[in-house]
Amino acid sequence: MKYNRPRGTVDITPENSEKWIEMEQLLRTVAANYNVKEMRTPIFEHTELFSRAVGDTTDVVTKEMYTFKDKGDRSLTLRPEGTAGIARAYVENKMYALPEKLQKVYYMGPMFRYERPQNGRQRQFHQFGVEMLGVESPYVDVECMLMAVTIVEALGIKNIKLHINSLGDDESRTAYREALKNHFRPVLNDLCEDCQARFEKNPLRILDCKVDAKNPVMASAPRTIDYLSEKAKAHFDKVCNLLDDLEIEYVVDTNLVRGLDYYSHTVFEIISDDPKLGAGSTVGGGGRYNGLVEELGGPATPGVGFAFGMERLMLALDDEEDEENGIDVYVMPLGDEARDLAMQIITMLRANGFTCDMDYAGRGLKGQFKSSDRFGAHLSIIIGEDEVKGEYVNIRCNHSKEQSEVKLEDILSYIENHYEGDHEHE
Template identity: 50%
Template sequence: MIQIPRGTQDILPQDSYKWQIIEERLKNIAANYNYHELRTPVFEATELFVRGVGGSTDIVNKEMYTFEDKGGRSLTLRPEGTAPVVRSYIENKMQHDVNQPVKVFYKEPMFRYERKQKGRYRQFVQFGIEAIGVEDPMIDVEVLSMLMHIYQSFGLKNLKLYINSIGDHESRREYNDALVRHFKPRIDEFCSDCQSRIDTNPMRILDCKKDRDHELIKTAPVIHDFLNDESKAYFRTVKEKLTDIGLDYEVDYNLVRGLDYYTHTAFELMSDAEGFGAITTLCGGGRYNGLLELLDGPHETGIGFALSIERLLMALDAEGIELEQPEGIKLYICTMDDNSFDKAGTLLHQLRTEGISADMDYKRRKLKAQMKDADRKRAEHVIVLGEDEINSGEVELKNMQDGESSTINIDELKNYLED
């Protein structure tokens, strides 16, 4: 039997409503902040992610689904959303848009070949936002405010927002030099990945899961000590404005976000709900100054975040929050014989095309079984259609909530059900 590929999942009809609720909520919140949807291709040129995400990252080195097309071009299934958004911004010359910053959101499947863990899949759905074209602490605060608004709108309580500053390129360069001096003499004690990162992106060593308990990790220099005056002032303003709007946060000087394009503000949102799991990160993001130029674009800056809908669902489960199921169908038609079965098909067509949700039993079961089926489908009303009803043109419309019935002309069903 052919089975689903490892690391993927079927979202069954009894669960898909949760995704629809979440996706609709995300879209509405994005609209409140004046972010508009941008859709990019499922696959892009491999070079986009090598240059944009960074050749030293696990995403590029280990996790990308890369293939060669019939024209010999190297293409990669999208593993993250920021690089494609930036590519689109550059290609479509959005820097000339009169509305700045350009504020977009995306909600798309991503693909990473990684070990399956609870809440992590090789195909997963990521919602993200990007604000490109303005470098100002207030935009950083807007992004963080929107992030918290999303999670709190679902009633989640066990949330902790951690922020830090990675500084500008000058600060980051000095910090990387300090990390090399710190780790280089004993780098042979670290995993092979860290041994290669020491020369490419030493900040990634701090993110290593294998060596996170090594004493040198715990005693490593912190980025805060290497921030220049401009970077310190920027971060100080971000913190002040977060306090002004009443948004709680904690500064974590060890939070560095290892992707090559991050500068200044970096952040992660964690869940400390009991039973959530060992990996507590819900969402992460930060500012990227220089990414557009790295991809041959204009001198513009951006900031954004990305969240996994799968992990949002996990957080809801951990806190016992249930999403309300959508309403059932408006009408269920029970049939008594072949003639009423055919008549019901015609009536269903008329009602559905006029915007009324309706259904019937296509297996021609007994009336009792049909009533049970109507209950499973959470029908608001039920009618029984037989020879007498067809001849008289009237039916008994039963309200499944209170059990009351009304005699209704068949031609008036639409008007009654719309009220």
């Protein structure tokens, strides 16, 4: 019987994993620059966590979650997003009691949503996200947005624009909710079944509807920023002023509401016109969620965060081969005695920090040179019978094609000097 991977999943094979590692390292580097620490939570949680945190009227909860019963008849769900698990862990581990009031954490790993697979969007996908918990301040909102923009720019994604909006505080949302209901009530029967169900439970979700997106009633809907309380307006104005002072380009996008129930105040998305992604593509986004931790049983704790789908970021990365991704040395032995010596050489070189490999299949030189090229090796070490008897090797630079005889005891110093000479000419 032939087995295939489940629909909506991909195998990341060795030729692609290098790009993933490179991107992950870059994300960790930016996180370190912003003093954001890694946090790891379980891949599955109790189903109620997501129903409560994400919202039981959202598409994620109603249509997309992978939910199952365990052997104790408990309902568990593979995580569809990262924020709810971080908020749960923040409460359970009493991180609100730590001396440092603002806790800045990031997560990176697989998420699961049952949706139609497409390029850059799978049923098992990977997400990088950041959460900043404990302080309600427009400065933290901007810190979050700055970090998101820094990541996108560091990855080389072109033609980006920051879109921002405010959903306001509880007072603002109550006023806005009533305005939305008054707006949609006369045309409710013209909307899809999902929108009719959302009308009473959460009318904001109507604005997210893909079925009725082109309906003129959507374009004429009230705007959140017209219903902000004085406090919420002051918060949003300060966010805009800080972005102006930092010369970060942005657009106030009144159609931006984000898809999950826990958002309040500032919401944002990074939109790119990079041709690799397509015009108007959302690279990532996030916002403030002041009520989430309290909703999950913790003390009242403000929070703000963002997330990127890593597959989307990967689509935008350069496809050019990077020579630096090659190995330092490929050792090519001819015969059993040469193979014994080759093992000793690569073990010694690895212990000194060089990346190495060798031929284990007993092929001729032609086949071994092909492997050296495929691995992008900077140097090839050739060992035959004469070299074993004479206690030397031939070291060939695969870029300059120069070749030298080097005594066994001088191999390490020769390679170190060779690399130092290369750096001097860069």
